[in-house]
Amino acid sequence: MGYNLLEALNVRVVGSGDRHLVLAHGFGTDQSVWQRILPLFTPSFRIILYDLVCAGSVNPDHFDFTRYTTLDPYVDDLLNILQALGVERCAYVGHSVSAMIGILASIRRPQLFSKLILIGASPRFLNDEDYHGGFEEGEIEKVFSAMEANYEAWVNGFAPLAVGADVPAAVREFSRTLFNMRPDISLFVSRTVFNSDLRGVLGLVRVPCCVIQTARDVSVPASVAEYLRTHLGGRTTVEILRTEGHLPHLTAPALLAQVLRRALAR
């Protein structure tokens, strides 16, 4: 049975090394997003790659609309994968939604994670009284209706925005993976993500975290990194990358790899 899960989510374990490292991709991408980071870490880590169930590379039949209504089932998937692989301790690198998943997973199984590295993470995307998440409710609804109306147009508009930096290859790559997602799933997942609110539970995290944030990110304002730093329960550091966009692993892999390496060494 475990084998099926690993197969369905395209779990790959690569690299040699005694430490495990999970690379979890974010919304709109799949595990291929790590391919530029990957070779830099394969010699020193056993790297576990998997696709979120919402990724375009996963058979959409596996996406259960009644189940994946919150982030918790994603956490289940992650923990099940790690269990099926017999991983007892690992470092975790999560981007965007996977950062949220990592936070939740580490709350549930604090012993499993030695370190969380959160790239472009946000506990809550919507603004609140004394919290700046970067989005207003109305804006989000507009985005959703745009997605509904014409997914392709939305992808074409959103991808350069999210990538931020002027890297056509990255925009292309992100467009590809984003477009690979089935639109209804994509919409559903983004609703899930925008409905999620991790602010209350950040304090439950006991694992040391490293928040990696680019200097400008359309999805995550800079204040969020600071919010995470003050609210996460574990020892937390913030790294600001001198680049732009929500996807530093596509746009600035070398820079990110360096920071990752430093963070993992700690």
Add this chain to the structure above:
Amino acid sequence: MPTSVTAARQFLTEEAARALDEAVAVARRRSHAQTTSLHAVSALLSLPSSTLRDACTRPRSSGYPSRLQFRALELSVGVSLDRLPSSKSVEDPPISNSLMAAIKRSQASQRRHPESYHLQQLHSSNNNTNATGCSQTQSILKVELKYFILSILDDPIVSRVFGEAGFRSCDIKLALVRPPVTQVSSRFSRAHCPPIFLCNLTDSASGRVGYNLMFPRQEDGVDENCKRIREVMAKKTGKSPLLVGVCAMEALRAFTESLAKGKYGILDDDLSGLIVISIEKEINEFVIERNDEKMGLKLKEVEAVLEKGNGSGEGGVVLHFGDLKGLILDGVLGDFVTSLVLKLAGLMEVYGRRLWLVGAVDSVEIYRKFSDKFPSIEKDWDLHLLPITSSKSSFDGAYPKSSLMRSFVPFGGLFPTPSDLRSPLSGRNQSIPRCNLCNEKYEQEVDAVMKSGSTVSVADQYSENLPSWLRMAAVDTSKGEDAAKTNAGESMLSAKVLGLQKKWNDICQRLHCTPTFPKLDTNPSVSHVSIVEDPQFSTDKKQRSGDDLSINESLFPNQSPSRQVHMQQNFLQKSTASTSCTSKGRNMNFLSGLSLAQQTDKGVPCFHYPQQSLSSSSGCTPSSFVPPVTTDLKLGTIYASTSQGSITAKSLNHKENLQHFSGSVSADFDANSETTSYQFAQSSACSGPTSGQQFDLGDYKSIRKVLAEKVGWQDDAVNSVSQAVSQLRHRYQSSYGMNCKGDNWLTFFGPDRVGKKRIASALAEALFGSQECLVSVDLSSQVKVGQSNSIFECEELNGYDVISRGKTVSDLIAEELRKKPHSVVFLENVDKADYGVQHSLDLAIGTGKFPDSLGREISINNMVIIITTSAITKGNINVIREKKDIKFREERILGAKNWQMQILVGSVSDDACKRNDTGVWVTAMKEASTSISANKRKLIETAESSELEKAEAQEREHKLPRSCLDLNFPVEEEDEGDTRSGQSKSESLSESSECWLAEFFSQVYKKIHFNPFDFEGLADKIVKEISAQCQRIVGTGVVLEIDEEVMVQILAAAWFSDKKGALEDWVSKVLGRSLAEAGSKYKLSPESVVKLVACEGVVVKEQAPGIRLPAEINLK
């Protein structure tokens, strides 16, 4: 030719005939001319106990709630029926050919089916006894409903309709064929077992949990949060869920409501019959009014219920205490809470088995207050903190829109509907009559959506009665699958088309505003390419393949004529040795590019050229194209011969001569071009190197001369470099280009960055004829932003540049190497290289090929690779030690900035009496700046300089956002401790890379140690020079104070300047002029003090020739 209903009916069993009658009725109601399969489907679905409906429910694998999916199916059937042309009402619309064909098919399949043989006999006998029909019908096989449905499902129109609603007709068929008992097995027999997303592996042993989790969708309306709460409650210990999170209260409410309603399936047998008792209100009163009467009563009640339950062993109580915040008044936990906490704890102790406490709390911080006060609360209340991250209520109506499916249908594999698998090219022509119109409408809509962002659908006029989520589907179906299919294909294509353009941004903009439809038709070659291309990550180069194809074709015809011309040109060329060498270098570059392309493209049908090779070829103009013959050259020989040419040239000529050579014709020069052309001819004839061996000693001397001229102060290093290089070359010649590992690698250790670089560039000129042949990469520059405001402006390739984002450093190096296959590669600060570069270097030194991150390799056998590190090795450690107390350290000089200078005039200050004889001295104007350690300075400077650089150089890139600095500072300040720990970490990190370095250096052919540059000496010299100047111009009495910053700047400039006497020039011209001006303006007396200071923040606008110092000094 339609068949009449009665004729069709005779093929069917009664059940099936009834279904057919229904279908006919549907057609009649809609006044359609014929009864089609669609009508049959519609009828079959509307039958009360429909076999088809049943079959649809069973194999449901997709994630949609069945209710919605059926609604979708009904609607899509309805829409399809709407689209059929209506006619005058016919009494019994005859059976269409397609439906009739389906009936025949079902007959055939039933006949094939052995198990139905018995039934068949039965039916025919039935017919006989009933004797309803004519004699010939008796032999007719009556089709059962099952087979009837099966063959109807085969109809492409029907399967498309099902596909639109998210059903797979093959699944349904399978479900029809298999009896319902085998439901589970049919689930599993399908292709592969369902993945275990749901089971907790440990829990899967216990059937209860497993069951529950396996079929979550049966509990329609039960959300994830409730499930989790339930899971917690089912545990043995820690079974009282305390929901944590902003949405926790909502989730709790939803849970208690569902509990109260006793919704089916929310609780297992174990947990059924629970009573929810809320003490939320009581707690509120208790806290605010201090009225514990009601609370006491309520708790008594609870106790009573529990007591009752205890007797029977049934039921239980969920005590709902609401928001934990309610217990906190004015932010403090009153003592009064203690009693409540203890009471509840007591209850838990006694009735723990059948009592659950549930509550919620906004954030962990509030809970922490509690647990601080009541450390044992978690155990006493048996709490389990459950993070809640979203509430269900906001999720209603968020169910999938099937209208969105259209765009993924083209991806085939994702949502397989067999009938859709037509090729886009053939499909485009098979358009349904309304296609064009709809296309137009659709495009209008796309435009409208893109421009205004509004979602008003033009398609509304077709299907106003449809809910919005089917509108798009309606439009699509009318338009035909093909359009939708190409649509998505085009978006992939358009991404590729974008890749073909150089200016991504412009094109991107344009594409967003224009519909992409015409692209496919007008650009067949592109579509071809897109098929060839692999869907995985594709590089720029591959995407250019479309371009390349055409360029390729246009290029080759030109080549043969130009080849001849070029040969002649090469022989008769009247140009300098150095230029001919460079052009040759470029040719070679193109050639190696070619061969590279050929290598990489083996097996790929179309020819990809690396972009570089193309650009270089176009840059070189056709005349510089080298005939393919030269590809066979031994690279080593070329290397030797070209360098000989240039070296001999250099030994003959003065350096200045070389620099101003172009255009002028001289005897020397003629000789030169002869040698080069001779050598070229030789090499193009593939002959081995015959000449030049006798040059060995001369080689050494000439190289040494050139190097020493450039870097006069590094005698030892110059000696060993020139020795190494001449040995190297000698070995090349003797071994015919066969080299052993790493022998063209040199390592420069120690300080003097400028000296190292200077030597490298001099070597490039000496070996390859031009300073252009230097690939210089600072591997540490990705760590810190290049100090482009400083004197040491990094003009060359910067390891991490704005332009180079998205590429690894290895890629950048590889790219440069590809451009300059004959060059000196100068990699600075190799100790700071990131892992990727380390890896590449390792491979490069081992194999002689430098790999980039994509695995393409560039041969480096005909390059000289110099790696530098400022790290001090044992060899020269004493050199550093002895000068511990120097004033001008290299770090500081390197940090020098290119500020404008100004002269201030004042009167003699008190401390001026300690002036020295010369009347010029260097002072530290700002105590602070000197006292700061070099390290810290660096930090600040990089930040400052990068900021200023941005402010100043707006015409350049302004991609690095300014805000990053604002972000960084507070972080850095607050994380003082952290950065420190980070430093120690980076040390430990460097330890690991130290091992690598040691190993790496051991493979390098030659290690060369550099001595530190004698800045003190230079400073003394400069001071002397300036004082002499000063005395000459303004007289002896005047004191000139030079700010230390300025001194650093002058030192840096002098160090960096490669023109001899540039500094002296500057002192006499610029400084002298300014001093003279100051003298005339202020009437300098022996009491006055002239200060030379830097205008911080003002960058030099105009530079003095030959040296990076201001061409003017401001007066104040």
